[in-house]
Amino acid sequence: MESMIHDMAERLFRDHVTHRMREDAASGQCPEALWTQIEEAGLTMALAPEDAGGFGVPPAEALGLVRIVGAHGLPLPLAETLIANAVLAAANMALPGGRLTIAEGEALRLERRGKKIHASGHLTLVPFARWANRIVTIGVLDGVDHVLSLPVKDLIVDPAQDFAGMPRDDIELDYTLTETDVTPLPRPVGGMRGLGALIRSLATTGAMETILKMSVQYANDRVQFGRPIGRFQAIQHNLATMAGETAASRTAAEMAAGSYDTPAFALAVAAAKARAGEAAEKVGALAHQIHGAIGYTQEHALHHFTKRIWGWRDEFGTELDWTRELGRAALSSPHDTFWHFITDSAAKGTQA
Template sequence: MFVEAIDAILQDQFTPEAVRAIEFGGNAAPAWQALAAAGFLELLAPEAAGGAALELPDLFPILTTIGRHAVPVPLAQSIVARALLARAGATVPTGMVTLAQSCRLDSDGSLVCAYTPFGTIADYVVAGSADGLLLLDCASAQREASGVRGSQCAMLRWPAGHPVTPLPGVDAADVQTWGAALHAALIAGAAARVGEMTLQYCQDRSQFGRTIGKYQAVQHQLAVMTEHIAAVTVAAEIAFATTGTQPLRLAAAVAKSRSSEAVQLIAATAHALHGAIGVTEEFDLQLLTRRLHEWRTTHGSEACWAAVIGDASLADQIAIVDFARGVAGNTC
C-alpha cells in the first residue's frame, strides 16, 4: 500500500524536468510539502506519534522506489533522521533533514560536515559523534557546494562557538550504518531502473535491419548487468531483514560493499549500450547514473565496508560460507 502511494506521488512531483530544475537551484518546497502532507516522513515513527510504525523489511521497497525516481530532495534521509532523533528523545524539526557522513572539529574550532548529501538544500543535518547525536541547523552554516554538475552535496561549516548539545542514545556508528543501508537500497532502486531503460532501448534501437538486442554481444552485456542488479538487490535487502529501526552493522556493510562495487559496471554498461545518446544531458539516463556514482562513495565505498567485513570474518574464525550464512540470516 505504501509503495504504490509513494510511487504515485513521486511520479507526479518528480518528473525528469522537475528533477533537473531542482538540481540547478529550482524551488523544492512545493514538492517537499506534498511529501510531508502525505505523511511519508513518519514511516518509522510509532503509531502513537502519528507514524506508520513500519518494520525495516517494509521500508526497503519504499527506499528502492525513491532510488528509482532520482528524488532530488532528502526524503530517504529525512525518514531515517527523524527516527534517529525520536530514539534520542529529541524534538523532530519540520523541514528537510539529511544525514552527515562525518562530523569533525577543525583547528579553528569550527564544526565541519564534509560532503553532506543534499547539503545545498537541507534545513537540518543529523550527525553522529562520540558523545551522541547532533542536530545542526543549516541556517547557521556556511555551505560550499561540491562543484560537481547537478550534485546537491555540500560541505557545511559552523563557526567556532556554535552551540551544540549531543543527544544520548545514538552514536556515530548508528548514523553511519543507517547511511550505508539506505544508500544500498537507493542504489538497488536506481540500478533496477537503469536496467529497465537499457533493455527497452536495446529492444527499440535498430541497426543493420534488426534491433540491437538481437545481437549476441549485446545480450551478453545485458545478462551480466542484470546479474549484478539482482545481486545488488539481494545484498541491499539483507540490511533490512531485521526488526526494530536500526539495521545491523555487518549486514549494512555487506549491502553497501556489494552495491557500491556494482555501480561502475552497471553504469558503464548502460551508457555503452545506449551509445552516444546515453552521455547527453537531455537523456534521462544520466539522472540515475550520476546518482549511482555519487551514492557509491556516500557513507563509505566498497573498500571502506569491505574492511569491516574482513575484520569481522577474521574475528569469527569460521569458514567463510558459514560467515556468509550468518550475515544473511542476521545472526552475526
C-alpha cells in the same frame, strides 16, 4: 500497509518527478512544491516509531521507500529525512518536520563550556545541506554517543555538488548547542556511516532497476542492420549482466534493510554497500555502451541515473571501506571456517 505506502510514493513520483524537474534541480532549483506533497502524504515519518508519529510498519517496509526514491531519481532528501527522524526518535528528541539530512560526525569536537555543549569542526559532502532545515549527526562527548540536531541557518555552508548536480555541501561548525539540539543516545542505532550506507545501497538498487528498464527498451527500439540491437548476442549478454548485478544488489540491500536495528545490521550493510558499489560501476558502463552516443546527451534521461549511482558509490564508505570491514569481521571470527562465519553471522547477527 507496505503496498499502500509504496503505491502512494510511486504515484506521487511518477506524476511529478520529471526529466525537467531533475534538470532544474541539477541547476540549483529545489522542488519545494513536491516536498510539500511528500510531507502532506506523511512519507517522511515512515521509519519513525508509531509513538513518535510514524506509521508503525516494519522498518524494512518503510525503507522500501528509498529504493523507489532511487528508481525515480528524486532530487530531494526524503531518504535522509527518514533516517534523521528515526535517529531523533531513538534519542527521544523532538521531530522538527521539514527537510532533514544526515552527516558523519566523527570529525566533530564536542566540549562542555559551563552548562552548555559546544560543537566545532567540519562536516563534508553533506547531502542537500543548503536545502535542509537541520542536519542530524552523531558525535562523542565524554565517551558517550550524542545525537545532534543542527539548524542549518546558524551554520556556515560551503556549497558543492555531486556528479548529478545534487547539493553535497561542506559545513564549518563553531556552534553552542541548545538543550534541544543535543541528547545522549540511549542505545546504538547503527552509526551514521552505516545508516547512510543503507540508504545509498537501496537507492542505488532502485536507480539500477530504472537504468536496466531504459536499456531493455532502447535495445528493443533501436534498429541496426535491419533488426533491433537487442537481438544481437553481445547486447543480450550485456543486458543479462546488468540484470544479474541489479538483482544481486537488491537482494543484499533488502537483507540489510531487514536487519535494521538488529545485531546483524553491521555485517549486512557492509555487504550491501560493497555489492551496490561493484554493481554500479558495471551497470552504468554497460548502459552507456548499449545506448551509445544518445545516452551521453543532456536531453536523454539516462545520465541522471548513471551519475547518481556513480556518485553514491563514494558516499558513506566505498566498497573498499566496507569489504575491509567484512574482512576484519571474518578474520576476528571464532569460527573454524569462512562458511561457518557467513552462516552464523546471518543467523545470529555477528557484529562487524
